[in-house]
Amino acid sequence: MPGWVNFVVAGLLTGAVYGLMALGLSVIFGVVRVVNFAHGEMMVLAMYGVILLQHWLGLDPLVSAPVVAMALFALGYALQRGLLNRFIARPEHQQFLLMLGIAGLLTSSMLMVFGPDTASVETSYALDSYEVGPLILDKVRVFAASGAVLSMALLWAFFRMSRTGKAIRACADNPTGAAVAGLDVGRFYATAFGIGAACVGASGTFLLLLVDVQPYLGASYTLLSFIIVIIGGLGSMPGALLGGLLVGVSEGLSAYFVSPSLKSLFSYGLLILVLLVRPQGLLGRRA
Amino acid sequence: MIRKIDRRSFGIGAAATGAILAAPAIVRAQGGRLRIGSLLPKSGDEAETGQFCQGGIDLAKTMVKDMGYDFEVVDADTESKPEVARTQAEKLIHEGCHILTGAFDSGQSLAIAQVCEQNGTPFVVDIAADPAITNQGFKFVFRNFPTAIMLGNNGLALFAELFKATNTHPKTAVLMHVNDTFGQAMVRGINGYDQHVGLPFKIVEDIGYSRDTNDLSAEVAKAKAANADLLVVVHRLNDIILMIREMVKQRYQPMGIISPGSPGMQFAQFFRALGKYANYCITNQPWLDPKQPLALKVREAYGKAHPDQNMTLEIGFTFEGVLICADAAKRAGSTNPQALVEALKATHITDRVMLGGAITFDEHGQNVNLPSAATENLNGKPMVVLPASNAEAKPVFPMPGWSERG
Numbered sequence: 305m306p307g308w309v310n311f312v313v314a315g316l317l318t319g320a321v322y323g324l325m326a327l328g329l330s331v332i333f334g335v336v337r338v339v340n341f342a343h344g345e346m347m348v349l350a351m352y353g354v355i356l357l358q359h360w361l362g363l364d365p366l367v368s369a370p371v372v373a374m375a376l377f378a379l380g381y382a383l384q385r386g387l388l389n390r391f392i393a394r395p396e397h398q399q400f401l402l403m404l405g406i407a408g409l410l411t412s413s414m415l416m417v418f419g420p421d422t423a424s425v426e427t428s429y430a431l432d433s434y435e436v437g438p439l440i441l442d443k444v445r446v447f448a449a450s451g452a453v454l455s456m457a458l459l460w461a462f463f464r465m466s467r468t469g470k471a472i473r474a475c476a477d478n479p480t481g482a483a484v485a486g487l488d489v490g491r492f493y494a495t496a497f498g499i500g501a502a503c504v505g506a507s508g509t510f511l512l513l514l515v516d517v518q519p520y521l522g523a524s525y526t527l528l529s530f531i532i533v534i535i536g537g538l539g540s541m542p543g544a545l546l547g548g549l550l551v552g553v554s555e556g557l558s559a560y561f562v563s564p565s566l567k568s569l570f571s572y573g574l575l576i577l578v579l580l581v582r583p584q585g586l587l588g589r590r591a
Numbered sequence: 592m593i594r595k596i597d598r599r600s601f602g603i604g605a606a607a608t609g610a611i612l613a614a615p616a617i618v619r620a621q622g623g624r625l626r627i628g629s630l631l632p633k634s635g636d637e638a639e640t641g642q643f644c645q646g647g648i649d650l651a652k653t654m655v656k657d658m659g660y661d662f663e664v665v666d667a668d669t670e671s672k673p674e675v676a677r678t679q680a681e682k683l684i685h686e687g688c689h690i691l692t693g694a695f696d697s698g699q700s701l702a703i704a705q706v707c708e709q710n711g712t713p714f715v716v717d718i719a720a721d722p723a724i725t726n727q728g729f730k731f732v733f734r735n736f737p738t739a740i741m742l743g744n745n746g747l748a749l750f751a752e753l754f755k756a757t758n759t760h761p762k763t764a765v766l767m768h769v770n771d772t773f774g775q776a777m778v779r780g781i782n783g784y785d786q787h788v789g790l791p792f793k794i795v796e797d798i799g800y801s802r803d804t805n806d807l808s809a810e811v812a813k814a815k816a817a818n819a820d821l822l823v824v825v826h827r828l829n830d831i832i833l834m835i836r837e838m839v840k841q842r843y844q845p846m847g848i849i850s851p852g853s854p855g856m857q858f859a860q861f862f863r864a865l866g867k868y869a870n871y872c873i874t875n876q877p878w879l880d881p882k883q884p885l886a887l888k889v890r891e892a893y894g895k896a897h898p899d900q901n902m903t904l905e906i907g908f909t910f911e912g913v914l915i916c917a918d919a920a921k922r923a924g925s926t927n928p929q930a931l932v933e934a935l936k937a938t939h940i941t942d943r944v945m946l947g948g949a950i951t952f953d954e955h956g957q958n959v960n961l962p963s964a965a966t967e968n969l970n971g972k973p974m975v976v977l978p979a980s981n982a983e984a985k986p987v988f989p990m991p992g993w994s995e996r997g
Contacts, residue, residue, distance in 0.1 A: 307816045314808060420634050422805070422829050431839040431868070442808070442840045515805040516829070559809030560816070565770065565799055567809060 311556035317449040319552020323545040324452040326532035328503030334539030335476040335496035341403035344522030345410040350508030351517040369509040373502040380501025384494040414519040422516040448510035537588020625662035625920040628683030630693030635671025647909030660917035673702040680706040689926040692912040697721035698772040717912030733956040743780025745963035746851030746875030761820035768825035770799040815843035828855035846989035857973040871990035878964040880946040907944040
């Protein structure tokens with residue numbers, strides 16, 4: 305088996321987690337039309353939440369994923385209801401600045417509380433791996449990817465099958481029409497923001513199995529989320545997954561064929577290519 | 592009698608007052624008790640190691656005084672950034688520090704060296720390996736730490752000794768290194784050694800990575816794919832922990848993991864993070880001299896103050912940094928910068944902590960009496976395995992497999 309196959313598989317597994325992370329950004333923009341510049345910082349907050357849950361209650365990160373996702377849902381819901389709703393009708397640059405302000409506030413607060421050093425979770429399976437023929441699959445990567453795919457499937461079912469999900473889609477497609485039909489658009493916007501934040505919370509939990517966390521980590525993941533949703537198509541759920549997988553695989557292959565230090569270069573290259581050839585993203589709808 | 596103040600006498604008085612107020616540091620710097628400014632990265636990327644180094648400074652504050660020296664230490668944090676190191680050095684000088692010591696990191700130490708040179712303040716580098724620090728003709732900079740070339744040469748010379756002592760013959764190696772100033776300098780040292788002396792193995796893959804990385808899976812997979820006998824590493828603390836975790840997960844098991852001189856694999860945090868997987872890693876590095884009474888006293892005192900930490904070279908060198916400053920001031924009988932520099936040039940300290948001869952400085956301000964020892968992590972602590980004359984245990988090489996550890 306060629307050596308690059310291991311890199312492709314590892315890239316796909318990591319890419320699934322990236323996909324869930326970017327999905328949160330895509331849901332928020334797709335419904336509320338606000339670009340969440342505090343996306344990565346919210347994820348870092350979730351990661352610290354997982355560490356605290358393990359420290360206080362001894363919870364395994366996979367068990368704390370739904371708890372952290374619910375906590376982030378509450379945070380996102382409150383943020384939208386209490387603050388962002390006032391900015392919905394304002395110029396976009398004011399929304400950007402508000403979100404950047406929230407990002408800075410979160411980073412500084414986490415720095416004060418948790419300090420600048422890296423932190424991680426400890427699990428009994430952290431150093432285990434599966435051997436499937438010539439492939440070696442990192443156990444935490446398999447768990448993280450499975451959790452991410454399951455979360456995305458649940459979210460897809462929620463938007464397709466539940467009344468609330470359908471109502472949120474109606475608000476996204478035509479807020480005026482939805483309001484005329486009697487839907488409380490503000491509440492559904494807050495629910496959508498909460499769902500996006502919950503995706504971030506869950507992806508943060510899964511990502512924490514793969515990387516260590518420190519307060520400054522957020523900005524790089526906000527940027528990565530943007531790259532993924534732009535490649536996949538802003539507002540598209542399958543697009544976020546596809547974008548995540550493509551970025552994960554491109555990172556793996558560039559690490560193998562070129563240099564691990566240059567793995568991000570290919571993500572940016574992919575982004576520029578998509579912007580040139582298909583500006584709405586691979587699965588995005590033309591505006 | 593009331594004396595009238597005319598415009599001329601007011602002007603003279605104002606100028607005199609202004610001159611005194613404007614130059615407090617200069618006035619203070621000429622005499623009085625020695626003030627040593629200590630700069631370390633106590634927050635930021637290198638916070639963990641910087642805090643660790645502070646242990647050596649804190650010990651020196653009492654133990655060096657007990658040796659008959661009079662001084663005070665003013666601590667400062669470089670935040671792991673060269674630009675902050677520069678402003679903190681300027682601040683310490685402005686606050687009246689007569690001499691500075693620090694700063695663990697080469698980039699930060701170089702920034703401090705430039706400030707000291709501009710201000711005419713002596714600087715004793717306690718830990719930093721970039722040869723540029725003592726190769727630029729600085730007149731106020733002295734270093735009691737091996738250059739990257741010395742570290743590399745001394746450390747690499749021990750590879751052949753290790754293979755001879757264990758009757759092993761690895762033919763190939765992968766070099767994984769952090770891409771910061773220290774890492775780059777070490778790689779230059781390794782390549783230079785290979786060109787001029789020759790390594791006992793061939794480096795088949797050279798993999799660099801960012802200092803602030805949080806995922807080394809691709810790098811480790813690439814190293815594994817090279818299928819080399821040995822892994823040679825130049826690292827910091829966090830990245831070497833990430834690297835070994837990935838190696839265990841990916842079942843990448845070379846004959847050994849050896850560093851020609853890097854901070855991390857000897858730290859207690861490394862053992863706590865990796866448990867049994869921390870064992871059998873080897874670092875060739877300057878180390879404590881167990882035959883020196885001062886080294887034993889420092890190790891004992893450090894053990895009492897920090898029962899959860901291992902005494903390492905960082906403690907020894909930061910301790911010696913303060914000792915060198917205090918010794919120079921005592922011999923100079925003054926805190927005048929030029930007198931301190933002349934005293935530093937004549938340094939000859941035989942009662943020391945680290946392995947090697949007396950502390951002296953050559954014409955570049957570099958101490959060249961700094962050999963390395965091979966320390967291997969055995970039973971949860973670093974132990975000297977080479978040179979044989981200083982060994983506390985026999986080297987275990989090749990290392991046992993990940994799954995073969997109890």
